Amino acid sequence: MRLAWPRSCDSINFVSAKTILQIALMNETGDSMHRMRWPAAELSKQMPEWCVVNLDAHAKERYEWGLSADLLVLFQSMDLDMLPVIAKRREQGRATLVEYNDNFYEPPAWSPVAGDWQSPLLWQSYELFMEEADGIIVTGIGLYELFKKKRFSNLHILRNHFPYTPEPFEKLWPKSGEIRIGWAGSLGHMADLLALLPSMRALIETHKQIKFCLMGNESIPSFLHMPQERVEFRKWGSMDEYFSFLKSLHIGIVPQLATPYNDCRSDIKAVEYAGCGVLPLLQERLPYQEFIRESGSPSFSSWQELDRLLAGFAGDPESACQKAKQIYEYVRTNRLLSEDSERCDLYSSLLKEGASPAGFGLKPGYHEVLGSKRPEASFQQILKEAQLAIDANNLGRASKILEQGVSENPLNFHLVHAFLRCEGSRPEGNRGKIKDLLRLAKERFRNDLRFNLIEIASEQDAAHVEKDWLELAQQLASLNQAQKAAVFEDVLKLFLGKKTRMLQSVLQIGEALLEQFPERLELAAHMAELHDLQGSRERARDLFGKLVKDIPVIQSNKEFAEKTQQAYFLARYEGLRGGLDNS
Known part of the structure; x- marks a missing residue:
C-alpha cells in the first residue's frame, strides 16, 4: 500500500x-x-x-x-x-x-x-x-x-472476506493446557457482552481449565466480576493486534441480541474467527444464518443452548479442534478476499x-x-459568508449568496432552508419564488418538517395556517422520536407566536401537538394556560396536575441525571433483557 x-x-x-x-x-x-x-x-x-x-x-x-x-x-x-x-x-x-x-x-x-x-x-x-x-x-x-x-x-x-492467506490450521490451533474462550468487540457490542457474562461466570466456576479472554474498551473489566486469574483482557488496538488476539483463542463466542441494528451487521466476526483457526459459536441471528448453514458452525438460540455447547467443548477439546478445522476449511475455500x-x-x-x-x-x-486537506465544505463557507451579510444587516446580499448556492447544489437542504428563511425575512422578498421553492423542498425532503414550519410562518391566510398546522401534526405522527425531537424547539416557538395563538383552532392544534410530544412539559404548561384562558378548566386542571407531579421528580434528580449517561443504563438494561428473553 x-x-x-x-x-x-x-x-x-x-x-x-x-x-x-x-x-x-x-x-x-x-x-x-x-x-x-x-x-x-x-x-x-x-x-x-x-x-x-x-x-x-x-x-x-x-x-x-x-x-x-x-x-x-x-x-x-x-x-x-x-x-x-x-x-x-x-x-x-x-x-x-x-x-x-x-x-x-x-x-x-x-x-x-x-x-x-x-x-x-x-x-x-x-x-x-x-x-x-x-x-x-x-x-x-x-x-x-x-x-x-x-x-x-x-x-x-x-x-466481507478474510483478508489474508490463512496460516496452516495446525499452526493456528493453540497448544496450551488451558482452554481459551474469547470475545472481542467495540462499544456498540457492549449489551451483547453483558448478556453473555452470566453464562461465562457459570462456566469458569465448573471448568477450572478455562480462561475467558476479552479485547475491547478499557471499561470492560469493571463489568466482569470474575476471578482475576481466570480472565485475560486486552485493550482494543490495531487490526494486527486484533488478529494476534484471535489466534490465541480456541473458541470465540458471538452473542448478538435481537435488535434492528444487530440484524443489519455483517458476518465478518465468524469469518475472522474461523480464518484464525478459532471455533466460532454463533447466535442464530439474521447476519449469521447463511454462514451457519454453509459452514456447519455450532450455533445457539438460547443461553441454555450456549451453556451446553460450551460445557461440551470444554469437556472434549478434541471435538472443538475438529469442528474448528472444518469451519476453517470452509473459510479457506469460500471466504478469502483473494478468491x-x-x-x-x-x-x-x-x-x-x-x-x-x-x-x-x-x-x-x-x-x-491523502491529498491536500480542505478545512471545511464549500456549502459551509457559503453559509458563513451569508451570515456575515446578515450580521451586517444586508439581507439582500445574503439572499443572493444563498440563492447562488442553491442554484449550484439544489439538493443541499441546508442551503435551501437558509435561503428560504433569509428571503422570507426580507420585506421585498419574492413571495412567488418562496412558494415555488417551498413546494419543491417539501416534495424532495419529505421528512424535513422545517420546510413545513417555514410555510406556516409565511402563510397569511388564517384558514390555510390552521390547515397547515393540522397537516404538520399528522406528519409528526408518522415520524420516530428522533425526528420529532429534532424539530420540537422550532415547533414550540412557532406555536407560541402571536399568529397561532390568535387562531380559533389553537386548542385543537395544541392538543394535536401534545399527542406527539406527551413528555414535553413546556408545551404542556403553555397548553394549560391556554385552556384556562379559554374556559376549558378541567383540561387546564389536568395539565397543571401533570406539571405538579412531574417537575419535582425532575428537579430532585437533576444532579444525578447530569452526572450519569443514559447510554450506560440502556446497555445494562438491554444486556439483562437479552439474557432473560433468550433464557
Missing part, C-alpha cells in the same frame, strides 16, 4: 488505464480495512491494468478527481458538495456507487456514533446519496432488506467502453492518497 501526497491537479498527465476512485476514511479501523483498503488492494491484483485509488475523504481533490474517474465509489458519505459531482457524472454517462454498512437509523445508544447517527438531517444526507447514486453497496441481507423496505433500488451485497470476484464483477459492469480520461498521474495498481 502506498500513502502519498499528490501533486496539484493542474499538473496531472492523464493516462488511459481505467480509474476506480474510492473516497474513503483512511484509518486503521475494521470498517476502513475490510470495506475500503483491503478490497481495493486486492482489486488492483485482479485487474492489474486498472488504477485503483483510495483518496482520503477530506482531500480537496475529491471533487475534481471525482468528476473524471471511470467509476466513483463513496463510503458512508454525507459530503453534500459531492451531489453536483454525481449529477455531472450522470450527464457524462459515468456511474457512481455508494456504500452504507450499518443501520444508521437505529444505532445502539451506547455506541460512540449514536449521537451523530440520531440526527434526522444525517439520515437525510445519506438517503440523498442513495437516491442519486447508480447503485448501493451493503454488507449483508439485513441492510439489503432494510433499504429495500425504504424503497431504495439497485442494491448490491458485497460480503472473491464479486466487487470486480460489479465494478466492471458499470464501466464504459473505451479509453479513460483519468489517471491522476498514477500508474496502474493500487494507491492510497
